[in-house]
Amino acid sequence: MLIEVEHLTVSFPAESGWRDVVRDVSFSVGKERLGIVGESGSGKSLTARALLRLLPTGHRWSAERLRFEDIDLLRADEAALTRLRGRRVGLVLQDPRFSLNPVMTAGQQIAETWRTHKGGSRRDARSAAIDLLRQMRIGDPERVADAYPHELSGGLGQRVMIAMMLAPDPDLLIADEPTSALDAAVQVEILRLLDDLVARRGMGLVLISHDLPMVSRHCDRIIVMRAGQIVEEVPAGGLAEARHPYTRGLLRCLPSLLHPRARLPSLRDTSGWPAS
Amino acid sequence: MSKRVARLAGSAASLPITLFGLVLTTFLIGRVIPIDPVIAIAGDHAPEAVVAHVRQELGLDRPLLVQFTIYCRHLLQGDLGSSVMTSHPVVQDLAHFFPATLELATTAILVASLVGIPVGVFAAARQGSRFDHAVRIVATASQSMPIFVLGLGSLLIFYVKLGVAPGPGQVDVAYDGLVDGPTGMLVLDAALQGEWDVFRDAAAHLAQPALLLAAFSFAVIARMTRSFMLEALAGEYITTARAKGLSRTRILWRHAFGNIKVPLVTLLALAYANLLEGAVVTESVFGWPGLGRYLTISLLNADMNAVLGATLVVGVIYLGLNRFADVAARLLDPRTR
Amino acid sequence: MSRHYQAWLLAAHPRSRRQAAWGRRYRIWLQFQSDRAAMVALAAIAVLIAVCAGAPLLGLQDPAVQVLTMRVAPPSGDHWLGTDELGRDMLARLVYGGRATLGLTTTILLLVAPTGLLIGAFAGFTGGVIDQVLMRVTDVFLAFPRLVLALAFVAALKPGIGGAIGATALTSWPLYARLARAETLKIRHSDFIAAIRLTGAGSVRIVLHHIVPLCLPSIIVRAALDGGGVMLTIATLGFLGMGVQPPVPEWGAMIATSRDLILQQWWVPVFPGSLVFLTVLSFTVIGDVLRDALDPKWAGRC
DSSP states (O other), X not given: OOEEEEEEEEEEEETTEEEEEEEEEEEEEOSSEEEEEOOTTSSHHHHHHHHTTOOOTTOEEEOSEEEETTEETTTOOHXXXXXXXXXXXXXXXXXHHHHSOTTSOHHHHHHHHHHHHHOOOHHHHHHHHHHHHHHTTOXXXXXXXXXXXXXXXXXXXXXXXXXXXXXXXXXXXXXXXXTTTSOHHHHHHHHHHHHHHHHHHTOEEEEEEXXXXXXXXXXXXXXXXXXXXXXXXXXXXXXXXXXXXXXXXHHHHSOOSSSOOSSOOOOOOOBTBOOO | OHHHHHHHHHHHHHHHHHHHHHXXXXXXXXXXXXXXXXXXHHOTTOOHHHHHHHHHHHTTTSOHHHHHHHHHHHHHTTOOOBOTTTOSBHHHHHXXXXXXXXXXXXXXXXXXXXXXXXXXXXXXXXXXXXXXHHHHHHHHHHHHXXXXXXXXXXXXXXXXXXOOSOOSSSXXXXXXXXXXXXXXXXXXXHHHHTOHHHHXXXXXXXXXXHHHHHHHHHHHHHHHHHHHHHHHHTSHHHHHHHHTTOOHHHIIIIIIIHHHHHHHHHHHHHHHHHHHHHHHHHHHHHXXXXXXXXXXXXXXXXXXXXXXXXXXXXXXXXXXXXHHHHHHHHHHOTTTO | OOHHHHHHHTOSSOSSHHHHHHHHHXXXXXXXXXXXXXXXXXXXXXXXXXXXXXGGXXXXXXXXXXXXXXXXXXXXXXXXXXXXXXXXXXXXXXXXHHHHHHHHHHHHHHHHHHHHHHHHHHHHHHXXXXXXXXXXXXXXXHTSOHHHHHHHHHHHHOSSHHHHHHHHHHHHHHHHHHHHHHHHHHHHTSHHHXXXXXXXXXXXXXXXXXXXXXXXXXXXXXXXXXXXXXXXXXXXXXXXXXXXXXXSOOHHHHHHHTGGGTTTSTHHHXXXXXXXXXXXXXXXXXXXXXXXXXXXXXXXXX
């Protein structure tokens, strides 16, 4: 098991006291592709950050169990966490315009990651960075390496981000809405790239998104979250047999070319769903 | 297309227009506002002949526009009139007194930055800690204290009571005139010429006023650095950097601080410009022979030419520093190159 | 405050514009109240203003009366804060000095902030030549450090209260005009302004009723933060002998005339100096907290 988490709760201070945004979440991830699906505010991003203990300041969290392989993350000190992050787990964020450092070139940022975890000279790091960019199916890696993030398109930026996170050869990659800021065509390319890389490197992948069909196509197992709680866990192929009313509601809302309808249904809050 | 050209033209033209405005303002202050500009320039006790001569030279019987043209013509020739007080041309006086202010202001900004920037960075890194609160309190307090109170207090505690610091002035009477160096900045000149006695004395005299000025700049620099750093540390790329497993030091300096270099340069240029204002009072308290003291003494003597000349020069320098800040910001930010 | 009013002000769904506006003001007040330093500062300034404004009613001694046999006397029963270098009662001098320094500061702020706001809002809204002219004019004023320009004006106008007010006011207004202009530019092209224009409102009405209220928060914050700067300018002018002239007391001038006394009879320059410091500090603290309250982005950042 790469990651095991049990009874994770995250809360943040609101006007009326502490509000739970992640409630009693438990799951595990192995060398597989796990998808976490939910609306905005369902707590999926915060769950991902909590796994790496990268919650924003001011948040409170607790869990009964949080392990990465043999490392107990509950009791790990800052030094151990720093060793874990990057080297064994990578994190890809949504929008490279904000998640990449604006005043460093793409190549510098990838090389930095490479050098931090593998050591070596600057020249080695730079050629490793260019090689990684080539693995991202970028035609002219030297030009991209010398470019600043604001000079790159969304798709290129995300490839840089992925290259940067894969540089230390981690065992697991967490991708938080990696394609939500991209055009549809570019989305497909990036996801196929991720599939390919993860398969070739024998890594685990946690893919977080609000896009249910996309997750079902690129993951082996799916977790559905709503209002901070997990409501369903199904294998990707078994979506049709999903039992929870929320999941079924989501599935019913998907437009279909095979069964066109005049009016799409919308989700309505009924009793039986967790209160928000 | 034409809109963009218009904007560019606007910003390029703004500098000469502002300079023109500066000249116009000093002209208005000097000739239009006073009740009798001649008395203002020639002094209260000038004999009748001098008054008549000045009146004719300034063309005060001519229409305002002609007067302004005469004024501008003199300016372009580098003629700012003569000082009643020193009876030298004002330009000569300004050139004489300017290096001392430069020495004071430059030392102050160096000290203030070397202390203020790291303090601001560490305060931001430890937001909410006791160190952070202490920094904010000290910075707010030193910005609120009138310079002259602090200056007087410092002089009288360290000079009179404790005797560890030298008194007012740039250098001891004994060493006056021994070093007449190339830059006009005594400490630098003395060092360049190897006159170590003079160097030590001049440096000792420089210490108090420079540290005082530095205390004010420090407050602004530390607070703003802290503010910039807090904004940088809230960026998504910091989360990425942490997720990459980089050390805290590296994240703080290479990533966060690396992102504030641009506003920091602007801040330093503006802080340096504001030191000109602080220098006026500091030089008055410490008897430092610089532009500020020249300005205040000219004021007390109602020496209009000197006052306006000094004001104009200070205005030009201030404007120049502001513009420099803009240009530097644009050059340093990779996003705007 | 009665429960009923509080509930009305803090309602999550206000039912009228008035309710929303007052609710917002009340929330800002609550946030302000929660900061102890700010409340202390506010109280300090309120007390100072009250005391200085009501000076004639307080039964103080005449600040101009010199008792040359009682020069620089330490605090005593007759003179609670001692006497200055000409035997005048310190307490009276401080209070009347406050009328000058604090009074000038508040007068200038109350003059300059609204004027700058109106000029900036109109210029920003109208655009075109008027706007460009305003930009250039404020550029010129802002091209000088405030104190230096004030000194030059005072030189022309001759030292005195009039000169000090004129000089400080002339060098302070551009800040507010620029700020108002910047805020106006942000909202000038927004949809709701276009909508109001469609209802037939003229420019004057739009600016006065809709744009000015939106600029008010930043102007108020800036005025509070600037209050310290204005006071320091006035006190510095006084210190340099360019402001209020003797025998009228003024804190800055009081420090200048007693500078040689600081070793033995330290209270003579230190009292006015401390008052200047405390007042400027109070303005700064209030300004900081107001800024946090009115613009959440800045909370905790400065």
